[in-house]
Amino acid sequence: MEGQLAHIGAGLAAIGSGAAAIGVGNVAGNYLSGALRNPSAAASQTATLFIGIAFAEALGIFSFLVALLLMFAV
Amino acid sequence: MEGQLAHIGAGLAAIGSGAAAIGVGNVAGNYLSGALRNPSAAASQTATLFIGIAFAEALGIFSFLVALLLMFAV
Amino acid sequence: MEGQLAHIGAGLAAIGSGAAAIGVGNVAGNYLSGALRNPSAAASQTATLFIGIAFAEALGIFSFLVALLLMFAV
Numbered sequence: 753m754e755g756q757l758a759h760i761g762a763g764l765a766a767i768g769s770g771a772a773a774i775g776v777g778n779v780a781g782n783y784l785s786g787a788l789r790n791p792s793a794a795a796s797q798t799a800t801l802f803i804g805i806a807f808a809e810a811l812g813i814f815s816f817l818v819a820l821l822l823m824f825a826v
Numbered sequence: 827m828e829g830q831l832a833h834i835g836a837g838l839a840a841i842g843s844g845a846a847a848i849g850v851g852n853v854a855g856n857y858l859s860g861a862l863r864n865p866s867a868a869a870s871q872t873a874t875l876f877i878g879i880a881f882a883e884a885l886g887i888f889s890f891l892v893a894l895l896l897m898f899a900v
Numbered sequence: 901m902e903g904q905l906a907h908i909g910a911g912l913a914a915i916g917s918g919a920a921a922i923g924v925g926n927v928a929g930n931y932l933s934g935a936l937r938n939p940s941a942a943a944s945q946t947a948t949l950f951i952g953i954a955f956a957e958a959l960g961i962f963s964f965l966v967a968l969l970l971m972f973a974v
Contacts, residue, residue: 831905831907831908832904832908832910834908834911835907835908835909835910835911835912836911838908838912839910839914839915841914841918842916842918845919845921845922846917846918846921847921848925849921849923849924849926850921851925852922852925852926853928853929855929856928856929856930856932856933857932860933860934860936861936863936863937864936864937864939870935870942871935871942874935874946875932877953878924878931878932878953881921881924881928882928883921884957885920885921885924885960885964886918888914888917888964889915889917889918892913892914892917892964893911896907896911900907900910900971
């Protein structure tokens with residue numbers, strides 16, 4: 753069983769990657785909700801949208817990185 | 827099986843990293859929602875947006891740090 | 901397998917750290933939502949914002965502390 757427990761860890765880390773998608777969805781969802789209510793202001797908030805997505809996505813990519821490291825590096 | 831249980835721990839820690847993205851998404855999402863309703867006030871709250879993102883992101887990076895420590899330092 | 905179960909515990913503690921970020925995001929998100937609806941009152945609630953963030957953040961740092969103690973002190 754040597755080294756195989758890391759594969760369970762990789763699977764658990766992938767849950768974190770999926771959970772981060774909830775945060776990303778929250779950002780993009782609220783943007784769409786607001787942009788469709790007030791389309792004239794939508795363009796002014798595009799930068800904020802991508803900043804918010806980037807920060808939330810980063811945490812999900814960290815989880816994915818942990819999963820990759822657990823599978824191939826440890 | 828020596829030392830391998832720490833890899834399960836690293837995977838669990840990565841879930842925390844992903845969960846923090848929900849918090850980050852909540853901050854950015856609410857900012858976008860409000861900024862699109864009242865674009866003239868958006869600029870005045872940009873600092874608060876980044877403060878909120880920073881505090882939530884910090885906790886996710888702590889989790890990621892725990893995952894890295896579990897893989898490579900213990 | 902000596903001492904290794906503590907590493908699973910450290911990973912579980914890191915989930916708590918990430919979950920606290922949801923609370924932080926809730927505080928900052930609701931502040932932003934309200935501040936953008938009524939910007940003239942935003943400054944009066946900045947202190948409350950930081951009090952709320954501090955209390956939620958403290959619990960996440962406690963979780964992080966437990967993870968560190970499990971890895972290096974027990």
